[in-house]
Amino acid sequence: MFDGSGRRAYGGTALSGPRAAVTWQSFTVVLLCVTADTGRYLITRQPGGTGYWLLLAGTVAADLLLALPVRWTREIALAHAVMAALTPILLPHGSDPTEANNAGLVVAAFLAGAWLRSWAAFQTLGGLMLGLMVSQMVAATGDWRERAVVTVTSCLLPWLVGRVTMARRTYIVELEQHADRLRRDKAATVQRAIAAERSTIARDLHDVISHHVSTIGMHAGAARLGLTDDDHAARKSLAAVEAASRAAMLDLRRLLAVLHGETARSAERQPGLDSLDELLDGLRRAGTLVRLTTRGQSRELPGSVDVAVYRTLQEALTNAIRYGDGGAAEVELIYREGGITLTVTNGTPVQAGPRESEDRPRRGLAGVLHRVSLLGGTLRYGPADDRRSWRLEADFPVEEA
Template sequence: MDTSRSLTRQSLLVAAVAALLDAAQLVLCGAFGAAPVLATVLTVATTAADLALAAPAATVPLVAVAQVVVKLGVAGFVHHFGLTGRVLDVGFLVAGYLAGAWLSGSRSVLTMLLLAGGSMANNLITGNPVTGPPSIHDPRPLVFAAGAGVVPWLVGRYNAARGAYIAELEQREQLRGQEQRTALDRALADEREAIARDLHDVISHHVSAIGIHAGVARMALAAADIDRATTSVTAVENSSRAAMVDLRRQLDLLHGRDHDGERQPGLADIDELVQRVRGAGLTVRVRETGTPVVLPGSLDVTLYRVVQELLTNALRHGRDPAELEIAYRPGRIEIREANPVAAVSASSELPRGLEGIRRRVELFDGTVTGGRDAAGTWWDITVSVPIGVA
């Protein structure tokens, strides 16, 4: 709103200055001494035509016509009374600029041709102060006159094109800023999702183990089996401590802290993970084939979380024994987990808890395949991730 008002004020100022200068020059050239009434009429007409320069852009062709008519009227007046003073045409030049800056297409060109023709006719009537009286053998007056109509139009066209270019650059910058904000929001959402997956893996694994050990301890106490109850309670304590360690590691990672060189767990920590699952009561058979390779840190952590989720699901939903195979193949690493499950109708869909595995491995162009067998009594899932090693 402030910009619009500023442009309006500037348009009014330009129109008022043009009207003042053109009217003052009519007074100074001696027009009122030659014919006061006619000079007054021409002054009013010139002032009105110049003030019309502040009108909306759609009126520019009409304003150009008014400027040509007034210019030719003043030229005829000066020639008829033999006045030697130069009559200014500030409003005429401004009209040419507006035709180039505000109009487009054929309307702009036709308005420019009208102004150029009016300027040429004016010079043919009054002559040019530089080239002298008009002459059929001297085209210079016509060239100067054409320039008075064309040059302001060209300046207006240039400024209009420059303004459009700047506006396009600003729009591109705004779009770029919106894209950057969108990308940032998407990155934050992905990061929150990754954090949620990590916390789910850590908490569900340890809480599942704690729940199983607590149940065993309750049954052992009911049977007065103190040794078994003590073992289960000890496992609950160890699982709680391990959960706190993993949670602290996750929180430190979120806060950008790395105390005492602690690292995120990877495939090198699988044995410890398997021992905790075995301690919770699930028999796990582990087989590793191929030659282990050094994996990127992010992939190493991801594969550890994948194994953790697979074993947690086997602990919660499966039965003994669970089979875990880690195979290092040319250019790929495959992780397979299988275990018996309660007989239900066969389903090809992955359980909801395994959707996080799919999303994790897809970040590394990996795949997740498998599910229940035809009888619905055996769960078998394979995760395959390329590692770029031939």
């Protein structure tokens, strides 16, 4: 009957652990009530007569009713009120009317105040007080002041304690629910703001960047078609521009999908090492010589590592084309136990001094560093020992299944 969580014990919503604890606590209270009431009765009264045994059996039965679900609270309290009224009838004249079921009466009053709604609670309180007052009047014990004190102590006080306890617990539960609603509303507001910002960024990317990239590809294609058959180098360069613009549009669509929340579908389309040949062939068509060396036993990598290695290589080759001396770029992939290492080496112009990125990385290298760090890897880059080439080395840890 006693639900410490503020919920009705018979509602069937409590978990098995807390519900079992409440059940054992309820039976403990019932056992203590039976022990207290029968113990006092047996100590103060000598066995004898039918009334003695009837009152003892009624007291035990009334106390055992306290184990019933809380929906029977009113009936339980009225049973204790009847037992209080019957006490002076079944016992000799002048007997204390509370010596039979005093503990059960107090607990019943507490339950009535805690679990019953206003009108039912006041009705039950009236019944308890009436039963106890009738018992005292029949027993003719004390004057009206003593009777009032006994009634307040045994009925009104525990009833008020039950109502205050339940009201306070209900208030605490409402405060916790209100705090939960505020947290959920705050989280939802943040998510809506993030979604709105992502939509704005996606709209700008779609309206501005995609337009420019599409225009580049279209003009490159038109220029290539307008060339004569003798302009092989120009045709080759313009074809590379077209291929690069198409690849940029694909990456842009993937990014837009991510911004629109289509992360699962876009992640499946992210390029990885299986797209490595396509990347290198595109660079070779553009006139950049790239040599790939693979060491170790190649194997399937986790999706995040696979994408990170591809993007790191893509950025490294872009920098080789932009800042290199136009010579070959050496790419080495080493599959090792517990990880994979990517190394990209390209020549640098002899007259060029140390790059700014040696001490302060540019945005591209900063993005690569962030991506590698998120995966627990390490990134090293800078001029090689001969000062004539640039070397980038990235280590990615891979957990073995």
